[in-house]
Amino acid sequence: MHGPFVSYTNGDTAKLLAGDPAWLTLIKVVVLFVFGVVMTLFMINWERKVVGRMQHRPGPNRVGPKGWLQSLADGLKLAFKEDIRPVLADKWVYFIAPVVSTIPAFLAFSVIPFGPQVDMFGHQTALQLTDLPVGLLVILACSSLGVYGIVLSGWSSGSPYPLLGAVRSAAQVISYEIAMGMGIVAVIIQAHSLSLADIVASQQGGWYFWLLLPSFVIYMISMVGETNRAPFDLPEAESELVGGFHTEYTSLKFALFFLAEYVNMVVVSCVATTLFLGGWQAPWPLSRWSGANTGYLPVVWFLIKTLIFLFVYIWLRGTLPRLRYDQFMRLGWKFLVPISLVWIVAVIAVRDVKARYGFSGPMVLVILGCVVVIALVIAFVVPERKVRDNRVQVTGGGYPVPPLDLSVPKQPPRRRTSVRGERARPVAAVPVGGQPKEADNGDV
Numbered sequence: 001m002h003g004p005f006v007s008y009t010n011g012d013t014a015k016l017l018a019g020d021p022a023w024l025t026l027i028k029v030v031v032l033f034v035f036g037v038v039m040t041l042f043m044i045n046w047e048r049k050v051v052g053r054m055q056h057r058p059g060p061n062r063v064g065p066k067g068w069l070q071s072l073a074d075g076l077k078l079a080f081k082e083d084i085r086p087v088l089a090d091k092w093v094y095f096i097a098p099v100v101s102t103i104p105a106f107l108a109f110s111v112i113p114f115g116p117q118v119d120m121f122g123h124q125t126a127l128q129l130t131d132l133p134v135g136l137l138v139i140l141a142c143s144s145l146g147v148y149g150i151v152l153s154g155w156s157s158g159s160p161y162p163l164l165g166a167v168r169s170a171a172q173v174i175s176y177e178i179a180m181g182m183g184i185v186a187v188i189i190q191a192h193s194l195s196l197a198d199i200v201a202s203q204q205g206g207w208y209f210w211l212l213l214p215s216f217v218i219y220m221i222s223m224v225g226e227t228n229r230a231p232f233d234l235p236e237a238e239s240e241l242v243g244g245f246h247t248e249y250t251s252l253k254f255a256l257f258f259l260a261e262y263v264n265m266v267v268v269s270c271v272a273t274t275l276f277l278g279g280w281q282a283p284w285p286l287s288r289w290s291g292a293n294t295g296y297l298p299v300v301w302f303l304i305k306t307l308i309f310l311f312v313y314i315w316l317r318g319t320l321p322r323l324r325y326d327q328f329m330r331l332g333w334k335f336l337v338p339i340s341l342v343w344i345v346a347v348i349a350v351r352d353v354k355a356r357y358g359f360s361g362p363m364v365l366v367i368l369g370c371v372v373v374i375a376l377v378i379a380f381v382v383p384e385r386k387v388r389d390n391r392v393q394v395t396g397g398g399y400p401v402p403p404l405d406l407s408v409p410k411q412p413p414r415r416r417t418s419v420r421g422e423r424a425r426p427v428a429a430v431p432v433g434g435q436p437k438e439a440d441n442g443d444v
Helices: 010-018 022-054 070-079 091-111 135-156 160-183 185-191 196-202 213-226 251-276 297-319 325-357 361-381
Strands: 117-120 123-126
Touching (some): 010 123, 022 070, 022 251, 091 251, 160 213, 213 297, 213 325, 213 361, 251 297, 325 361
16 A cells, blocks of 8 residues: 555664654754644634534634634733633642643654654654653553543642532543553554554554554544533533533633643644554555655654544534433443453454464454444334333433323312302413412403
C-alpha cells in the first residue's frame, strides 16, 4: 500500500533525537504548544461551522475573515471575565485542578511522530520531540492523569452538582480507558513494540485499520467516550447536572478545562492516525511517488488524517442523541471489553498458526475481524430482552412510573338547601383545600 521511505527503528530514532541541541529541543517544545493551542481555536470554530451547516443555519461569520477569529475573540473575552471562587471551595485545590487537567494533555504530544528525518536549521533530526521504548504507555498515562483534574475540580468546588459531575466523569473515563487500552493491545502484538515510531514503520506493508479492524472500531468508540464528547457527554449533561465538574469555574480556569478537552481530542486523533492509518505515511496512490514520504510533506498527510478523525467527532455531535448513563456503561463493560478480550486471543492464535503452519496471517486476521465487527453490529441492533413480569426496573429497563390505572374520581356537584323560600343554587365542586364556590347563573 505504501511506497518506499526511510524507516527508522526505535534505537535509530532515539539516537537521532538524543543528538539534538538544547535550542532545537526548545523550538520543538514551543511548536508543539502552539500546535495544541491553534488546533483548539480551529476546532471550536470548525465545529460550530460544520454543525451549523448540518442544521441549515450559518455558523460564526462576524469576527475575522468569514468568522474564523471568533474563537480567538471568545478566548480573549474569557481572560477578562471576573474570576469568582466559591466561599466553600478549597482554595489551592480549586486552583490546581484545571492545571492538572491541561498539562498531561500537552505532554502527550511529546512522543507522537509527526514526520520522518528532516534537515532542520542544519541539523539532522526527526519530527518528534522524543521517542521512548514505552511511548504508547506514556500516552495512556497522560490520559489517566487528566482524571485527577476532573475529580479534584468537582470535590474542591464545595458544591454537590460539580461533585456528582466529577464522579460520573471519572467513572466514564476510567471505564473507557480500559476498553481503549485493550483495543491497542492487538497493535502492540502486531508491531512487536510500544514505540510509536516503530509502529509507524511496521505499517509500511499495510495499515492496521483494515488488518486489525475490530481494534480500530473499539478504539474509535472508546476515544469518543474517554474524551467526554457527544453522544457520551454525560458529565456535562445540562438537563441533569447544570455543567458538570466545572460548574463553579469562571474566567481562565474554565478556559483551561475547555483547552484540555479539545487538546485531548487532538491527541487521541493523532494516536489513532499513528496506530491505524500509518502515521505520517502517504496514502495510496500518492505513496507510489518517491518523494511523498520525505522532507516536511509527510506532516501534511499526518494532519489530513488527524482532521478526518476530528471531523468524525463533529459529525457524531451533530447526528446522535445523548445516551442514558446506564446504556453508556453497559456498552463499555458488557460489549467493548469482552469483544476486546476475544479479539486479542484471536490475534495471538492467528500468529501462532501462521508461525507453525505458514498460513497467510493478514488474510485470516481480516476475515476474523469482519466476523467480530458483524457480531458487534448485531449486538447493537438486537434489542434488549424485555422483562416479562410486572416488576419495574430502576435502571436498564425503564424508569419507575406510577400505576397506569391510578385515577382520582371527580366529586359530584353539591346543592345547598334553601333558606326561607330562597331558590336553591347549585354549588361547584369543592376544590382541594378550598371553599365551595357558587356556580354562575349561566351554569344553572
